[in-house]
Amino acid sequence: MCEGHDHKEQKRVNLATSVLAANDSLAQENRDIFKDMLVVNLVSSPGSGKTSILERSLLELRDEFSLAVIEGDVFTDRDAQRIKKTGVSVIQINTGGACHLDAKMIRKGVDQLDLDGVDLLFIENVGNLVCPAGFDLGEDFKVTVLSTTEGDDKPAKYPAMFKKSAAVLVNKVDLKEALEIDLKALDAELFEVSPQATVFHVSAKTGEGFAGWLDWLKAEIKKKQAIKLG
Amino acid sequence: MHELALTEEICEIIAKSAQQEGLRRVERVSLVVGELSTALPEAIEFSFYAIIPNTSLEGARLDITVEPLSLDCRECGLTGFYCPPPKLVCPSCQSREIDIKAGQHLYIDFYEGE
Numbered sequence: 001m002c003e004g005h006d007h008k009e010q011k012r013v014n015l016a017t018s019v020l021a022a023n024d025s026l027a028q029e030n031r032d033i034f035k036d037m038l039v040v041n042l043v044s045s046p047g048s049g050k051t052s053i054l055e056r057s058l059l060e061l062r063d064e065f066s067l068a069v070i071e072g073d074v075f076t077d078r079d080a081q082r083i084k085k086t087g088v089s090v091i092q093i094n095t096g097g098a099c100h101l102d103a104k105m106i107r108k109g110v111d112q113l114d115l116d117g118v119d120l121l122f123i124e125n126v127g128n129l130v131c132p133a134g135f136d137l138g139e140d141f142k143v144t145v146l147s148t149t150e151g152d153d154k155p156a157k158y159p160a161m162f163k164k165s166a167a168v169l170v171n172k173v174d175l176k177e178a179l180e181i182d183l184k185a186l187d188a189e190l191f192e193v194s195p196q197a198t199v200f201h202v203s204a205k206t207g208e209g210f211a212g213w214l215d216w217l218k219a220e221i222k223k224k225q226a227i228k229l230g
Numbered sequence: 231m232h233e234l235a236l237t238e239e240i241c242e243i244i245a246k247s248a249q250q251e252g253l254r255r256v257e258r259v260s261l262v263v264g265e266l267s268t269a270l271p272e273a274i275e276f277s278f279y280a281i282i283p284n285t286s287l288e289g290a291r292l293d294i295t296v297e298p299l300s301l302d303c304r305e306c307g308l309t310g311f312y313c314p315p316p317k318l319v320c321p322s323c324q325s326r327e328i329d330i331k332a333g334q335h336l337y338i339d340f341y342e343g344e
Contacts, residue, residue: 159316
């Protein structure tokens with residue numbers, strides 16, 4: 001090496017660090033905050049009826065349980081305004097462009113909500129069947145809504161979201177005749193892509209199928225509370 | 231397009247680490263993207279080269295290795311097999327009770343600089 005020459009040393013730094021490490025650690029902090037309540041992260045394409053499902057579910061559950069909602073959208077507080085009419089406390093998060101909610105945004109929302117005594121917190125994610133699958137928010141599980149108007153071929157096209165869901169709500173089944181959708185074929189595909197998910201056929205408009213979905217939710221709330229007591 | 235947010239995170243992690251390691255320049259970044267990680271390698275690459283100008287990572291090269299699925303069957307005990315997504319089935323017993331052991335990761339393996 002010549003004297004006076006800059007000594008440059010090539011260096012390899014082994015990181016082996018998950019890109020989502022920061023989000024995952026914030027999600028874990030959220031999970032600690034959520035230890036006394038069931039938290040459901042509702043995901044779907046835009047327009048599948050997440051908010052309508054929420055409205056009906058909240059009205060059916062509000063006498064029995066203490067509820068809260070975090071609404072996620074790119075812009076506007078339209079969904080929060082709809083939820084407010086059910087009397088359930090709600091906070092709207094606007095991502096301002098981002099296609100998904102992350103653990104940090106949830107934490108901000110949580111800081112503005114009174115979660116004392118809450119049994120069930122719903123997080124309605126940004127309408128998007130791809131990106132929200134990658135981000136842990138600290139929820140107990142994801143529930144995917146798939147509406148009949150989207151067609152029966154979506155689970156295999158967007159597998160990550162379905163694979164990560166504890167339940168799938170097939171919404172707008174009141175339209176099945178008009179759409180000539182093959183619900184059996186859809187169920188078969190859901191079983192092939194996401195065998196772990198419990199599937200409910202529902203209509204947020206008529207209330208069809210809600211009894212099964214709500215019974216399942218109630219059982220999950222009780223399971224979470226049993227963990228808390230045990 | 232959540233890859234932009236993910237790539238910003240990648241650049242932030244590396245810039246911070248490089249500063250701690252006393253490196254002035256990052257030349258190469260090696261990233262592992264699982265086949266079922268929900269992130270698209272092409273979109274990460276696009277985001278990476280769009281973000282790095284005028285940052286401490288300027289001029290760095292991004293190498294992406296795609297991590298294939300590695301699956302275990304809960305039914306018959308077969309381990310380390312591959313099945314093309316999205317419909318995961320055990321090739322031995324046709325069960326769908328499958329654990330994903332690899333193929334969902336998204337991590338920075340290493341980076342090089344001086």
